[in-house]
Amino acid sequence: MIEPxxxxxxxxxxxxxPMVEVRGISRRFGGLLAVxxxxxxxxxxxxxxxxxxxxxxxxxxxxxxxxxxxxxAGRLIYQGQDITRLPPHxxxxxxxxxxxxNIRLFGNLPALQNVMIAQHVHTHSxxxxxxxxxxxxxxxxxxxxxxxxxxxxxxxxxxxAHETAINFPYGDQRRLEIARALALEPALLLLxxxxxxxxxxxxxxxSAFIRRICxxxxxxxxxxxxxxxxxxxxxxxxxxxxxxxxxxLGAPEMVKNDPAVIEAYLGAE
Amino acid sequence: MAxxxxxxxxxxxxxxxxxxxxLSLYLPLMAGQLSLAxxxxxxxxxxxxxxFSTKVFVTDPNQPFPxxxxxxxxxxxGVASAxxxxxxxxxxxxxxxxxxxxxxxxxxxxxxxxxxxxxxxxGAVGIFGIPQPFTTQIEYLWVVLxxxxxxMFFVYRLERIRVGRAFTAxxxxxxxxxxxxxxxxxxxxxxxxxxxxxxxxxxxxxxxFLNTWNARQGTFDASISYLAFVLIGGSRTFLGPVLGGxxxxxxxxxxxxxxxxxxxxxxxxxxxxxxxxxxxxxxxxVGTVFLPQGFVTPALFERRRKPAxxxxxxxxxxxx
Numbered sequence: 001m002i003e004p005x006x007x008x009x010x011x012x013x014x015x016x017x018p019m020v021e022v023r024g025i026s027r028r029f030g031g032l033l034a035v036x037x038x039x040x041x042x043x044x045x046x047x048x049x050x051x052x053x054x055x056x057x058x059x060x061x062x063x064x065x066x067x068x069x070x071x072x073a074g075r076l077i078y079q080g081q082d083i084t085r086l087p088p089h090x091x092x093x094x095x096x097x098x099x100x101x102n103i104r105l106f107g108n109l110p111a112l113q114n115v116m117i118a119q120h121v122h123t124h125s126x127x128x129x130x131x132x133x134x135x136x137x138x139x140x141x142x143x144x145x146x147x148x149x150x151x152x153x154x155x156x157x158x159x160x161a162h163e164t165a166i167n168f169p170y171g172d173q174r175r176l177e178i179a180r181a182l183a184l185e186p187a188l189l190l191l192x193x194x195x196x197x198x199x200x201x202x203x204x205x206x207s208a209f210i211r212r213i214c215x216x217x218x219x220x221x222x223x224x225x226x227x228x229x230x231x232x233x234x235x236x237x238x239x240x241x242x243x244x245x246x247x248x249l250g251a252p253e254m255v256k257n258d259p260a261v262i263e264a265y266l267g268a269e
Numbered sequence: 270m271a272x273x274x275x276x277x278x279x280x281x282x283x284x285x286x287x288x289x290x291x292l293s294l295y296l297p298l299m300a301g302q303l304s305l306a307x308x309x310x311x312x313x314x315x316x317x318x319x320x321f322s323t324k325v326f327v328t329d330p331n332q333p334f335p336x337x338x339x340x341x342x343x344x345x346x347g348v349a350s351a352x353x354x355x356x357x358x359x360x361x362x363x364x365x366x367x368x369x370x371x372x373x374x375x376x377x378x379x380x381x382x383x384x385x386x387x388x389x390x391x392g393a394v395g396i397f398g399i400p401q402p403f404t405t406q407i408e409y410l411w412v413v414l415x416x417x418x419x420x421m422f423f424v425y426r427l428e429r430i431r432v433g434r435a436f437t438a439x440x441x442x443x444x445x446x447x448x449x450x451x452x453x454x455x456x457x458x459x460x461x462x463x464x465x466x467x468x469x470x471x472x473x474x475x476x477x478f479l480n481t482w483n484a485r486q487g488t489f490d491a492s493i494s495y496l497a498f499v500l501i502g503g504s505r506t507f508l509g510p511v512l513g514g515x516x517x518x519x520x521x522x523x524x525x526x527x528x529x530x531x532x533x534x535x536x537x538x539x540x541x542x543x544x545x546x547x548x549x550x551x552x553x554x555v556g557t558v559f560l561p562q563g564f565v566t567p568a569l570f571e572r573r574r575k576p577a578x579x580x581x582x583x584x585x586x587x588x589x
Contacts, residue, residue, distance in 0.1 A: 066448055088447035098448055106441035117438040121450035123431050127459070130430035131423055141430065184450055 017080050019044045019188055019220040020065070020096075025074035026244075027060050034060040036244035037074070042188075047214060048222045049235035049252075053264060056241040058224045059101055062190050065222075066098050067091040078188070093121040097186035099177040101193045101224070107166035111157055111176050114165050115148035118183035151179040154213070170197050182217065189213075191223040195230055203227060207234050232256065240264065278407030280522050282478060285413045287518040289471045290491075291498035291510030292420055296464035298504055299424075299433065300457050301440030302362060305492035306354075306373035307468040309380045312487025313353065314346035314472025319396035319482040320389060321345065334400035334477070339412065343473040350469025354462040362457040377492055385484045395483020399476050409478050416474070417511075420467055424507040436460050501556040503563025512565055524548065 018041035027035040035057040042048045050058050063069045065076060067088040076084045083091055097118075106114050123144055125137040152158045155175040160168065165176060174194055181189060194210070195203045207230055214221055225231045231238060232252040240248040240255060242264040248255050255261055274281065290307055297304040321342045328334055361372045384390040391397075403409055427433040435456045438446035443453050476482045494517070502513015528541035541548075556563070 068444060068448065087452075088444075089450050089452045092448055092450035100445070100448075104442050104445040104448075106438055106445065108441060109437060113434065113437070117434050117446070117451065118449040120431065120435055120438075125431045127427070127432050127463075130432060131426040133426065137430070144431070180449065 021077035023075045026072045028072045038246045049231040049238040050224045052241035057244040095187040097181035097184040098190040105165040112161040115183045118180045155179045282409045284515040284518045287514035288511040291514035293464040293468035294495045295510040297461045300436035300460035303370045304373045308487035308491035309377040310350040310465040310468035311472035314469035315476035315482045317346045318342040318473035318476040334402040343470045346469040346473035347466045350465040354465030358458040358461040397481040503565035509563045509565040
């Protein structure tokens with residue numbers, strides 16, 4: 001087991017300051033407005049759901065939030081700091097980790113290496129001292145390895161630590177991505193369709209697992225998911241996107257009965 | 270034995286130098302960057318050594334050139350290569366894949382044309398009569414062999430530490446590496462610079478070893494040769510480039526010796542002697558088609574380390 005580590009970033013947050021604020025974010029691809037003036041904020045410790053039909057702009061919003069694509073307009077405030085223009089690695093270092101909808105593991109590397117890589121910002125061994133293998137560097141290497149192993153254990157993959165990631169079954173690849181994201185010691189975890197391709201039983205397990213890591217690591221979670229029962233059961237609040245626009249925001253029961261949401265999902269009567 | 274080393278001194282030292290030049294290409298490749306810039310830095314290092322030893326450190330021509338000065342030139346070449354690599358690398362490494370390869374070829378070509386036209390590099394004639402620190406060529410091993418072992422140790426360790434892992438992450442998926450907190454630009458430039466330093470240092474000692482240095486050192490041909498060392502040797506473990514560089518440098522000589530074997534039909538002997546480049550090219554094609562990972566692959570070592578699991582189904586003999 002891993003002791004819950006409170007990263008300095010999450011420790012500094014006050015009760016009132018939202019974990020992340022999306023302020024009027026837009027993203028245009030040529031003539032397509034993929035995300036259109038979306039605003040919401042996620043409170044610390046929340047499990048926040050982001051739902052909407054295919055092509056609603058959910059993944060684009062994640063990509064903007066992690067710096068992979070720049071926003072056309074709007075600002076992103078993370079724990080009171082403007083992170084709108086930061087490159088992905090700086091955003092990751094601030095404590096925002098993510099998984100990918102179309103899994104993006106380091107496929108040819110063993111599972112253990114995948115998780116060790118994600119500890120990059122929390123390790124400091126340099127080229128010269130690392131090559132020479134000074135005691136402090138060796139100790140850090142050992143800690144990195146042990147922590148990666150513990151995270152693999154957490155997601156139930158420790159027995160496959162030395163297997164190449166690309167050979168894992170789909171569900172295991174998704175779990176490995178979560179382990180890799182947790183290695184960043186994030187305060188905010190963005191999960192892009194973590195339950196995709198899982199059966200009902202696995203979805204229940206995943207739901208319990210997300211709750212557990214959320215408590216254990218003091219995480220705030222934003223997740224994109226299509227499976228409505230999972231989202232309704234798991235999330236504290238839900239935002240609904242349709243054609244890039246935020247059409248509803250609130251508690252699961254409220255969103256479920258919102259006429260605009262029903263129309264977006266089922267079509268107008 | 271001593272006879273063998275003395276007559277083949279040039280070849281043996283050349284093999285060691287080739288191994289290091291292959292490693293200089295392997296370093297950026299660790300971070301997924303196909304850079305063919307090594308010959309450019311090799312040429313730069315050579316010119317630095319040539320200019321220093323003929324114009325700056327004027328020593329008694331009847332005495333061997335002092336070895337500490339050679340080492341000093343190598344250090345200067347390394348630092349200069351690092352500086353140039355950072356200046357070139359920051360803009361060039363924004364390009365990916367084949368575009369980076371093209372940009373680095375252009376870089377090598379720019380340096381070549383510069384060296385042809387500058388006064389300090391001796392123009393087309395180049396710089397000749399570079400003083401010798403050793404009396405025989407095989408003695409260069411005293412410098413180049415430790416250098417090779419040092420660079421092999423460096424790369425071996427690099428693959429097992431934080432920085433090397435960051436390189437591998439970028440090679441595997443640059444976007445995911447960024448999202449995991451690895452700075453892609455910094456690490457790509459770092460890998461590129463490491464390769465440049467090695468090529469520059471090798472160039473400095475090569476200038477002494479070859480005695481003359483001109484614009485024929487560090488050309489597009491050399492880029493392709495080094496690439497062949499890495500691709501045929503193997504691009505997934507540092508032993509691949511080392512062995513590839515050595516084997517492909519020795520190959521023409523081996524063929525030449527073999528062609529003198531008695532009893533060979535004259536046409537075959539002649540082909541082995543004169544058709545070296547054809548055989549070389551043929552090997553390149555066959556190698557890349559049938560062994561895309563090269564001759565030396567990481568799997569080779571894993572299999573040896575871990576014994577094969579015992580068969581699960583008992584054989585008739587075992588059951589009896």
